[in-house]
Amino acid sequence: MAQIGNVPEIKAVKQHLEQLKEKGLVADWNLPYENLLTRLTAAIFFLTPTNDTSLEGIWKELQVHKGLTYEPNTHTTLSSLKWKVQFNAPVK
DSSP, X not given: OOOTTOOHHHHHHHHHHHHHHHTXXXXXXXXXXXXXXXXXXXXXXXXXXXXXXXXXXXXXXXXTSTTEEEEEOOOXXXXXXXXXXXXXXXXX
16 A cells, blocks of 8 residues: 555656756646545646646646646636646546
């Protein structure tokens, strides 16, 4: 059983988001309730790109993590960042 707050798949996505921030594609990102998560498929990440032209590059980069789904963040109760990102799409 994975330790709460120490899930390797979540750590990998977090590191990738930090790399995208360093590359100038992502302005900011967050992961609410991180310490409660025990698997990547339950995680909901939020991000804001540096600009809308960065989006294609961000999605291409994040596709290396299985199950990528994303949508505009219309419910800002968990985060005010622009995009909601998850890794729980059914395998086709």
